Amino acid sequence: MTGQGRTFKRSAGIIMMMSLGLMGCGENTPTFSALADSKIFEQSGTEVNVKIDVLWVIDNSGSMQTSQENLTNNFQSFINDFQVQGFDFQIGVTTTEAYREVVSGVNGISDLRDDSGIQIITPATANINDVFLQNALQGTSGSGDERAFSSFTAALGNTNNASFRRDDAFLAIIIVSDEDDFSHDGGNFLGGQYSDPALHTVETYVDELDTLTNSTEASRGYSVNAIAIWDETCRSDLEDEFAGRLIGQRYGELVDATGGVKGDLCGSFAQSLSSIANSIIRLSTQFYLDREPIPSSIRIVIDGVSVPEASSSSNGGWEYLAESNSVVFSGDFIPAQGSIIRVDFDPANLVN
Numbered sequence: 303m304t305g306q307g308r309t310f311k312r313s314a315g316i317i318m319m320m321s322l323g324l325m326g327c328g329e330n331t332p333t334f335s336a337l338a339d340s341k342i343f344e345q346s347g348t349e350v351n352v353k354i355d356v357l358w359v360i361d362n363s364g365s366m367q368t369s370q371e372n373l374t375n376n377f378q379s380f381i382n383d384f385q386v387q388g389f390d391f392q393i394g395v396t397t398t399e400a401y402r403e404v405v406s407g408v409n410g411i412s413d414l415r416d417d418s419g420i421q422i423i424t425p426a427t428a429n430i431n432d433v434f435l436q437n438a439l440q441g442t443s444g445s446g447d448e449r450a451f452s453s454f455t456a457a458l459g460n461t462n463n464a465s466f467r468r469d470d471a472f473l474a475i476i477i478v479s480d481e482d483d484f485s486h487d488g489g490n491f492l493g494g495q496y497s498d499p500a501l502h503t504v505e506t507y508v509d510e511l512d513t514l515t516n517s518t519e520a521s522r523g524y525s526v527n528a529i530a531i532w533d534e535t536c537r538s539d540l541e542d543e544f545a546g547r548l549i550g551q552r553y554g555e556l557v558d559a560t561g562g563v564k565g566d567l568c569g570s571f572a573q574s575l576s577s578i579a580n581s582i583i584r585l586s587t588q589f590y591l592d593r594e595p596i597p598s599s600i601r602i603v604i605d606g607v608s609v610p611e612a613s614s615s616s617n618g619g620w621e622y623l624a625e626s627n628s629v630v631f632s633g634d635f636i637p638a639q640g641s642i643i644r645v646d647f648d649p650a651n652l653v654n
Contacts, residue, residue, distance in 0.1 A: 400453035527564075527578045532554065588628050
């Protein structure tokens with residue numbers, strides 16, 4: 303068969319280099335040069351983002367002492383993979399009452415916490431676990447009117463925190479709370495009043511974070527995660543210790559809308575923190591392909607070693623996300639800084 307009747311099958315390859323400070327998590331239009339003699343597409347830039355900004359939003363109301371201690375005691379389960387993979391991270395802490403700077407004019411309450419003397423934790427921070435412990439143990443004398451959503455908005459918009467948020471970094475927000483969010487503009491208490499028209503919608507904060515990070519639904523440069531109460535069993539168990547606990551309905555909606563992870567306030571903090579860290583790393587090292595592949599044809603090699611598909615491996619691997627035409631990694635196969643990743647595939651549609 304000749305002319306237009308001939309069918310060609312091409313194999314496309316993409317080579318990607320992870321390097322410190324190079325951005326691309328939110329980019330889905332990389333540039334490629336077609337090498338006609340080998341029909342290989344070689345990427346001329348990088349698609350991986352190794353900068354990650356982590357904002358902790360910690361409930362500092364009267365019932366949170368045990369949960370704050372569980373968080374700090376298990377922090378190594380969170381930070382370990384960031385350190386091992388060599389990521390450029392920044393970690394800041396705020397509280398669920400940071401909104402009071404905007405609503406009530408409480409000066410400085412939305413500044414990132416620096417009880418350790420260090421406001422922003424980086425890979426160069428000495429005694430990193432101790433520094434986080436001091437910043438995260440915010441006590442239990444804070445407001446019982448928890449507004450985690452408007453609090454992270456206040457902290458991210460505070461010019462005193464300007465050095466925390468980097469435009470080319472993946473933003474991870476982690477809420478730790480035993481109640482729920484009731485963000486609104488007024489000074490009155492709306493706790494438990496989910497139908498009150500003054501309550502900000504969850505979609506309001508998705509839109510704000512999309513704008514802040516220049517994200518779209520298919521390509522988000524951020525996630526919101528929460529360690530909270532998700533069922534009546536947990537709520538009842540904690541209620542015996544301190545009344546007023548609430549299931550995190552709105553937390554769950556925002557977590558689900560942004561691809562985050564739900565950690566169990568009544569479960570293993572080590573497990574929850576490890577799961578959240580793995581999710582953040584997975585989303586922040588997302589590789590966007592320039593063409594739609596036939597998923598079954600994808601073959602990936604990192605530094606010369608073949609990577610299995612995650613669905614067929616108990617130790618992780620790669621996964622193709624059709625909605626964003628991208629590849630993500632998990633488990634033992636998350637590429638470290640400096641790795642070279644080659645993605646080979648047969649294009650679903652040929653371009654002459």
